[in-house]
Amino acid sequence: MSETTELGLETMDAVYGPGFSATMPKESNPMLQDTIDHLFGEIWSRPGLSIRDRRLLVIGATAALGRADLIEIQVRGALTNGELTPGELREAVLQLHYYVGWGNGTQVNNGVEAAIAAYENETTTTNHEEIDS
Template identity: 70%
Template sequence: MSSERGRAMMDQVYGEGFSKSLPAETTPMLEKTVEHLFGEIWSRPGLSVRDRRLLVLGATAALGRADLIRIQVQGALAGGDLTAEQLREAVLHLQYYVGWGNGTQVHNGVEAALHAHDEKEHK
């Protein structure tokens, strides 16, 4: 049950069909990610997906991981959680809290995702 709910939530967070891209062979880490993180934590009613995404963006910004920021932004755009304007505003805001180096990585991840999204929309 948690696996089905987790996969459904992954699709809501990262875009329709995302869960189908998961490997057929599972590992304990992947099982817990699907069943617990998405099936139980992301599925809780206390915060919206958008709220949770903003928290993840903030935490990921502190790590300076453009690759992970890009994944979250792609999900935000696919789900309509945030607009390009809101994402760019978030970059500016985070820049001051996570440091210029990490903020630059946030900017890089956001802009890469926006560019990919625009290209996909225009095909």
């Protein structure tokens, strides 16, 4: 494994939470390898912006596409890493509604709320498991 690939996988874990890189398919292809090596190993890992700052930019760009599924991935990473609170994310939804159009903003809201619900469910389940142990 190249140093760039190792850095890319480490950065994926830093962006989306510990163990995320382990979910990558075992069978690689050019798109996946370029995502790991270039996007995460060379772009997300650059020192010029924090992961939080990069994430906010990605959320804004993705909001313009109206992709609730991609918003959800970014929001789950932000919640997992403690970069943004549910309140801050909901405020971002309101801000974005006026810049990306109401239809796209609605999709952003759907992705944010799905991620918050999943995160809160996981957090509640984990806390109950710790108490039961």
